[in-house]
Amino acid sequence: MIFLILTVSDLKQSRPDSAKPNINWAKIEEAEDFAKTVKLYRQGKYNDDSFRRYRLQHGAYGTRMTSDYAMVRIKLPAGEVYPHQLEKIAQLSEQFSIGSAHFSTRENIQLHWVILEDVSEIFRGLAEVGLTSREACGNSVRNVMCSPLSGVCSDEKFDSTPYALATAKFFLRNPMAQSLPRKFKFNFTCCEKHGMVRMVDVGLIPQIREIDGVTQKGFKIFLGGGLGNRSFVGHQLEEFTADEDLLYTSIAVLRIFDRLGDRKNLARNRMRYLVNDMGWDKFQNLVLKERALVKATQSVVTHLDIDDLPSEIKRPIRITDESRNSNPDGYARWLKTNTVKQKQSGYHSVFITLEAGDITANQLTVLAEIIKDFSSEGKARAGFNQNIALRYVHEDDLSKLYSQLLGIGLAKSGALTMTAPVGCSGTTSCNLALTNSHRLAKEIQRKFLELKLDEDDDLSDSSIKISGCPNSCGQHGIATIGFFGGGGRVGKEMYPNYQMLLGGRSDGETMLGLTCTRIPAKRVISAILKIIELFKEHKKSNDTLKEWIHRIANGKEDGDIKSINDMRKILEPFTIPPTKEDDPDFYSDYGSDTSYHTKTGKGECAA
């Protein structure tokens, strides 16, 4: 009997054809060209610099301490990804990478430790499913991001996804964006709260205005923000930028950056430095003038190809095989900390947290099936935090979805809370990394879930973000509690150490975290727990950790701990290294049993 039931529920005929993308981002010729170029490079017919530029332009990044391997960064424009694309990426990860793929903070999926000679084979595979890594690295327009909640967020004015896709389409392989002074990033979002628009070259929030009874779509545009060795918060260009001016504005900004950006000093050539050096007023003026010029001199009407036909929403038909009376263990916790009610009634968006963005090939393959079975839009979105969102999940299906995710180890709770830290790849693969930030993020998540901190409402809107060096790929500057790696020293001995920053945020009140103190890697978890303990002691009613730290960072807290300096003093015991005899573990990094020493190669500016 049981056998019979299983067979019936396994039948897939009732499922409609899975959703397919409208845009093909790939160009198969690029695979062939890449293979040829690698051969010529190996024969010494290209010098290192020109080959590196070429490689990066095609989305293949260097790997820690070796020129034999590359990392392939697959772009998911607007974060959108379809089930058959995930299946392909799963296969490619087993064939050419380490059997796992990595979701980045910029809606890319990365395959690491790929042999340089195999990169072209990955391009071929990606082309089969319409994906590309072209311009995912290098001095180009990087993946155009969009909020994973765009289209379903109850606070948004309209869905910016079609604009994000059109912008990505316009600039991909566009001659005007092939040799910029440095990389260039667009982030579209849904609303202020979900943020991420003031810490990027161009950030956009959808707006609607009404003039004489006519409503018009447009954006609030922020320019010149960005995270890095030095981070800056972006400036709003004007009150309202009409949607028809979006492309002209984007072109104008890129042209100014192309013309005036610093091409010599690698450390200072992102647009945010240009804006900072020039002063915002002058830069703003220049953009507005340039836009008028762009508008007046376009020989052909240039416009964004906006496809705003809504996606088809069709709840997958399912044979209800078993009537479940009780919800599985952990369901309530997961429901609370991983799902968001959509503006469309009856539907939820479900966030899947991955440990520091890592997912196995097998999980990806099963996830593809789950998307087909549970998302009424038939696709998924990469999130801002190395995570994945399944949208348009009917509320009646949530419990079943949870069980299925549980079955493949993707049902960790706390996706939308502080217990899901961001960690860049660190010493697992990056040339610049000083510490294993990647593993540290995993350790924090494991510990904090064990302590059930995800269930604590006071902590849920806070964030922890970790970079393995000062270059901000882990976005430490916008975290409530952020860390970036470095080496500490006691005599001849070294230990992995982190600079801790407090009070960063990326919402409507975006600010960069303030430097607090250096915390050794093996003390980071206990230091965060100490901060939480202090917060619990000093919190006001209805206070959150994020608000408390915000007040401390801005000198507006009236309790015993009034400033970052006060916090530094309290945390001082954590900073004192034990002797190596007392605690040898202190002197090795996470994921290593040998003594720590810093070692870095040449950067290609990761992200």
Add this chain to the structure above:
Amino acid sequence: MCSLSQEKTLKNTTDIDSLRSQIRDNSIRVIDVRREEDYKQNHIPTAVNLPLANLLSDDSPDRVLKLFNSLGIDDETSVVVYDDTFGALASRVAWTLEYIGHSDVSLLETTYGKWKSLGLENDTEIPEVQTKQHSLHLKPEILATSDYLEHSKEKKDVILIDNRERLNYLEQHIPGAISLPYRTLATNDKILRPREDMKRLLENRGISGDSEIITYCGSVGTLSGLAYYALKSVGLPNVKLYVRSFKEWKNLQKPIEKQEDASYWDLSAE
């Protein structure tokens, strides 16, 4: 006719349709290398069972010769081998048969799981087999031993291929080996890529021409057995299997190389 039989001996895989007609003609010996309990549940009609573990329990030439005799295989028998493990176990059996001097052996182009999912014939009947006499003409030119490997370091034109997963390779491998994970060799449906596809992939990696090529994997030469057939499928003439593979190499405490200064394991979601 002559050219046809020539083709037959070069064939590394047998496609589904050919096997089905050979079964109908009763002109083939099919070997199922899955576990006995799986075989007993069902198998490709007329197939005999040779669990890989059985072969590996003692794979000395004399013993395997007896095994194959008992499966009704003589020098003239056409043999097709299949498994449900992406062709790796089948490859190891096929290679062994080749090693004792059998020339007409190939792999089913797909796995038993795929065969079943296509709704093709299967059977529970265990065929009666008449023992035959196979001759013993060892082919040492397709075998590599640890000693052989050690000495081939001095040779210039030798390519050593590690077919384990990438993380295992990064962690430790035989010095000088290049990494070609076994997953790379297959497509979704077939245990080996189409010839042109395979050729391009291998040429990109510099695996071509008349080089002597040696494959190895973790322990018993299964994954690398599949690679042996992958290399042969594009016509590479000089391929050897280091059948005792990395397990033996490590036990013998031979030198090992690793990728230094990176915590790659922590990138894995396992």
